[in-house]
Amino acid sequence: MSMRLKPQPGEVIDRGRRFRFTWNGEAYPAYEGDTIVSALAACGERVFSRSFKYHRPRGLLTASFLDPGCMVQVGDEPNVRGAHRRVEPGMVVSPQNVWPSLRFDIKSANGAFGRFLSAGFYYKTFIKPRRLWPAYRSVLRRFSAGGVVSPDSSHGYFDKRYAHPDVVVAGGGPAGMAAAIAAAEAGAQVLLVEEEYELGGHLRWGNEAELAALRELRGEVGSTAGIEVMTNSVVNGRYDGNWVAVLQRNLPHVVERLVKARAKTLVVAPGLIERPYVFEGNDAPGVVLSGAVRRLVNLYAVKPGERAVVLSANESGDAAAEDLERAGVEVARVVDARRGGDVVRANGGGKGVRSVECADGTKIDCDLLVTAVGWTAPTSLLNMAGDRPVYDGRAARFFPSRLTEDVLVTGGLAGDGTLEELLAHARATGRDAAGRATRTGRALRAGIPQHADGQPELAQSPPVEYPKLPVYDHPALFRGKTHGIVDYSEDVTSKDLVAAEKEGYDAIELAKRYTTVTMGSAQGKLETVNAVAIMAEATGSTIEETGTTVWRPPYAPITLGALAGRIFEPVRYSPMQPWHERHGAKPLVAGAWIRPDHYGDPASEVRNVRENVGLIDVTPLGKFDLRGPDVPRLLNHLYVNEWSNLDVGAVRYGVMCLEDGVIFDDGVTGRLGSDRYILTATSSGAASVWEWIDNWLQTAKPGWRIHITPVTTAYASINVAGPKSRDLLLRLAEGVDLSPDAFPYMRVRTGRIASVDGCFMWRIGFTGELSYEIHVPAAYGLHVWEALMERGADLGVKPFGVEAQRILRLEKGHFIVGQDTDGLTGPYGVGLGRMVKLDKDDFAGKPELAWQGERGDYLRLVGLQPHDGSLVPPEASQIIEDKNGVVGRITSSRMSPTLGRSICLGFVAPHLATPGTTLLVQLPDGERIPIRVTQHHAHFDPEGTRQRG
Amino acid sequence: MILLPCPYCGLRNASEFRYVGELSERPDPNATGIEDWRAFLYMRDNPAGWTTETWFHRAGCRRHFVVERHTVTNEVRDSRLPAAQLRDREDERATGGNVADDRGGATY
Numbered sequence A: 001m002s003m004r005l006k007p008q009p010g011e012v013i014d015r016g017r018r019f020r021f022t023w024n025g026e027a028y029p030a031y032e033g034d035t036i037v038s039a040l041a042a043c044g045e046r047v048f049s050r051s052f053k054y055h056r057p058r059g060l061l062t063a064s065f066l067d068p069g070c071m072v073q074v075g076d077e078p079n080v081r082g083a084h085r086r087v088e089p090g091m092v093v094s095p096q097n098v099w100p101s102l103r104f105d106i107k108s109a110n111g112a113f114g115r116f117l118s119a120g121f122y123y124k125t126f127i128k129p130r131r132l133w134p135a136y137r138s139v140l141r142r143f144s145a146g147g148v149v150s151p152d153s154s155h156g157y158f159d160k161r162y163a164h165p166d167v168v169v170a171g172g173g174p175a176g177m178a179a180a181i182a183a184a185e186a187g188a189q190v191l192l193v194e195e196e197y198e199l200g201g202h203l204r205w206g207n208e209a210e211l212a213a214l215r216e217l218r219g220e221v222g223s224t225a226g227i228e229v230m231t232n233s234v235v236n237g238r239y240d241g242n243w244v245a246v247l248q249r250n251l252p253h254v255v256e257r258l259v260k261a262r263a264k265t266l267v268v269a270p271g272l273i274e275r276p277y278v279f280e281g282n283d284a285p286g287v288v289l290s291g292a293v294r295r296l297v298n299l300y301a302v303k304p305g306e307r308a309v310v311l312s313a314n315e316s317g318d319a320a321a322e323d324l325e326r327a328g329v330e331v332a333r334v335v336d337a338r339r340g341g342d343v344v345r346a347n348g349g350g351k352g353v354r355s356v357e358c359a360d361g362t363k364i365d366c367d368l369l370v371t372a373v374g375w376t377a378p379t380s381l382l383n384m385a386g387d388r389p390v391y392d393g394r395a396a397r398f399f400p401s402r403l404t405e406d407v408l409v410t411g412g413l414a415g416d417g418t419l420e421e422l423l424a425h426a427r428a429t430g431r432d433a434a435g436r437a438t439r440t441g442r443a444l445r446a447g448i449p450q451h452a453d454g455q456p457e458l459a460q461s462p463p464v465e466y467p468k469l470p471v472y473d474h475p476a477l478f479r480g481k482t483h484g485i486v487d488y489s490e491d492v493t494s495k496d497l498v499a500a501e502k503e504g505y506d507a508i509e510l511a512k513r514y515t516t517v518t519m520g521s522a523q524g525k526l527e528t529v530n531a532v533a534i535m536a537e538a539t540g541s542t543i544e545e546t547g548t549t550v551w552r553p554p555y556a557p558i559t560l561g562a563l564a565g566r567i568f569e570p571v572r573y574s575p576m577q578p579w580h581e582r583h584g585a586k587p588l589v590a591g592a593w594i595r596p597d598h599y600g601d602p603a604s605e606v607r608n609v610r611e612n613v614g615l616i617d618v619t620p621l622g623k624f625d626l627r628g629p630d631v632p633r634l635l636n637h638l639y640v641n642e643w644s645n646l647d648v649g650a651v652r653y654g655v656m657c658l659e660d661g662v663i664f665d666d667g668v669t670g671r672l673g674s675d676r677y678i679l680t681a682t683s684s685g686a687a688s689v690w691e692w693i694d695n696w697l698q699t700a701k702p703g704w705r706i707h708i709t710p711v712t713t714a715y716a717s718i719n720v721a722g723p724k725s726r727d728l729l730l731r732l733a734e735g736v737d738l739s740p741d742a743f744p745y746m747r748v749r750t751g752r753i754a755s756v757d758g759c760f761m762w763r764i765g766f767t768g769e770l771s772y773e774i775h776v777p778a779a780y781g782l783h784v785w786e787a788l789m790e791r792g793a794d795l796g797v798k799p800f801g802v803e804a805q806r807i808l809r810l811e812k813g814h815f816i817v818g819q820d821t822d823g824l825t826g827p828y829g830v831g832l833g834r835m836v837k838l839d840k841d842d843f844a845g846k847p848e849l850a851w852q853g854e855r856g857d858y859l860r861l862v863g864l865q866p867h868d869g870s871l872v873p874p875e876a877s878q879i880i881e882d883k884n885g886v887v888g889r890i891t892s893s894r895m896s897p898t899l900g901r902s903i904c905l906g907f908v909a910p911h912l913a914t915p916g917t918t919l920l921v922q923l924p925d926g927e928r929i930p931i932r933v934t935q936h937h938a939h940f941d942p943e944g945t946r947q948r949g
Numbered sequence B: 001m002i003l004l005p006c007p008y009c010g011l012r013n014a015s016e017f018r019y020v021g022e023l024s025e026r027p028d029p030n031a032t033g034i035e036d037w038r039a040f041l042y043m044r045d046n047p048a049g050w051t052t053e054t055w056f057h058r059a060g061c062r063r064h065f066v067v068e069r070h071t072v073t074n075e076v077r078d079s080r081l082p083a084a085q086l087r088d089r090e091d092e093r094a095t096g097g098n099v100a101d102d103r104g105g106a107t108y
């Protein structure tokens, strides 16, 4: 049955472009410009969803973005606003929250058993016994509203933009357009944001004069320089410093874009939102607001029904009645609420309204009941700017109370009046906004250190004269003589609110959380004032006394994709990355770095390091070039151990603690010259270490003569490890005597490697083998790596990755900060207490370390080996003692290719740390296996003869 | 998002900075007791009002500075270099040292 009308003067559909789409498995026609729901309504469809709790059939209510009954699934996308989203050719649309079908829904039995879903239902029902929570969850999931997200959905393209407009105008109705024009004419750069697809607000569904005014305003917006228009976009939040979040949805090929606009002035002009009326049957399909009628008829040329009753308390209701007449709908009766008329009940089943009972006792058959009972002022952005709007009982809506200097209000939020009066107010607001933006801009520029001489004078522009807007009287209509739905998206009734008040939730913020009223998809824009009025009625107080809930961002729903935006995360590669890729390296994400985890078989990589020689790319190692006479003072201050006696050519291992005595980072530092040092930090700790050093030098020790330069990426770093590493380096190093006597363990040398000047290398022992960590200017990293691979072929040189290095160091019992330490671990706990030099005058964490050493109650890091060497307990497995419960945990565990058995490091309570003690480790399946504390942290070569060779 | 006045770079988005913390005096590590030291580590006044804080312009000039901020309104005022640097500059002036950059006391 077609409900499409003949062409209307303001219609937004293009009758030349007709296409089909799918709803609920069947094909439907639509015109370009139709919303999903207007196209369906044009075909006579009236039910678009089932409600959240009671599974009642729902149809159109507002015919706008907020329409709670028009949430649909479009392809993979759930919760699409069907009364807002434009339909597209071939679109596959399906209803949500229905089972098994939209027409016959089993769960609508909930309606009959509504008692079980009353106020506070979740809190009362699903509490005890706790062991049934998983069962509750599976039941609730079935009943939860919303569409379906497919894990295979394509990600889509999301974008982010920063903007610095002088003026942001939130709302592109007549007031917003006029304000934008006036601000731009005064020289401001303006961003005009409109939630709907077109500028114009209520003028769009207006009469001929209003349509003419709309054309004129649109023409002016288009011809005025300095206005950027964003339609189908919404100002989603206002934060400190007028940081305005705009969600932009109108870009081709972009799902959503988040615009972060630093507005100098924000003009709030969202207009007013029509408020539903609470009475029995108010959610039946066919009970609609006057605005929905006006949109359907005038924008989409859709006849909303056949026979209507109109409850009108204002011009919008009267205009809707006229629209209906013009559309050929029989208006059975206009009930005038201004003269005491009222509607008591709408009767009808699943297909919609069949009759309406009026307060005077008459019952009228109809399929459409239109209500126009008042307006809600959407003061969200004002709330976010710190305002607490106040209620005006004469106008039956809220008004702003105190605005900050950078936020202005115009349009319906500011008052009533003729179109001329409202436009005059908006133009004054626009001029004022531009003037304030100029002043703010000057103040900002004056605050920035500038080299130019002289600052412009801060001119005081005269205050803008505002025409005063009238405020019209409006009957206060919230709930009629019967109870009905208050929150359509959450299925909260006025009875629920009354019950909540009786149970003691007598403050609106409590009742909101108890009943979930205003917490659904419209987020209070339709429901808040009704909820407040009903609470006021229940508590015997006024709306002013009851107050409102606070509106917080976001104003409209926003996808996680928009918040995440484009992926701007930087990725770092070493200069040797092309070689790694050619040789099948499996990538490992390590902070910002992508590193080779292994090249196929980590165990064989380990064996090759123990038997021959291996190369690992350790470029991400944090490296800092320190120069100046006070470097030893700094090192003494950062590390717990002693540094004043480090000779030129020496390398030392150090541990850094924060002021709380907890290990922060570790690494080696070498002295390359009389006042040149290279300090290394862990790859993941490098940035924090740099900040930590800057903090000391800038806030406490500004007099120390030190230059610090980060050189992490200036050098490519390669660890050459294994018994044949010296043989390999002998073939490539020049200007360095590599003999064990001339270049012993823990020494640093500078020289040429593979004809590359400016290299330095040190002998350290993370893997436990004879090894040289060589650092070459980054541009030559790949060349040196390839030279080492080529010249070492006959020595059996092979690359090894991070995983093999982790096994090698675990075999040697070296801990890793963050892996084998946590937020409580000090040097004593990891067995480095002897390093702490408390006789140094001062260093970071000194007092804590003194107390730590005296206490002795810290957990001990120990080497551990399961009795059954074939079992590898997962890292973080707990160590259990029958009488004391959890007494420790495994921090690192691997199968050792060298020893052919599992090996671990772990923390245990002090009384269990004695070598030889047998403990129990609990595996994830609950089994407990015996594990033995070993003599040393090192499982292999504890004497260190290999690395010192 | 609030704007913070870096003494070197001017007003910049707070996301460029790391909050170091309320200004607190480090006790003499050789004379302090557990109470005082732990108070230095963990106890903050956190007033609903004006407070003096250190911030670090991490994504900018990498300088630490001190600023007064109203924790209720997020107004900021009196951005300056850390006290130790100001003292150091005084010393340099007193000894005729070369003071190349003297924007340390910029007030907003």
Ligand SMILES: [Zn+2]
Binding pocket: B006, B007, B008, B009, B010, B057, B060, B061, B062, B063
């Ligand atoms: Zn800066």
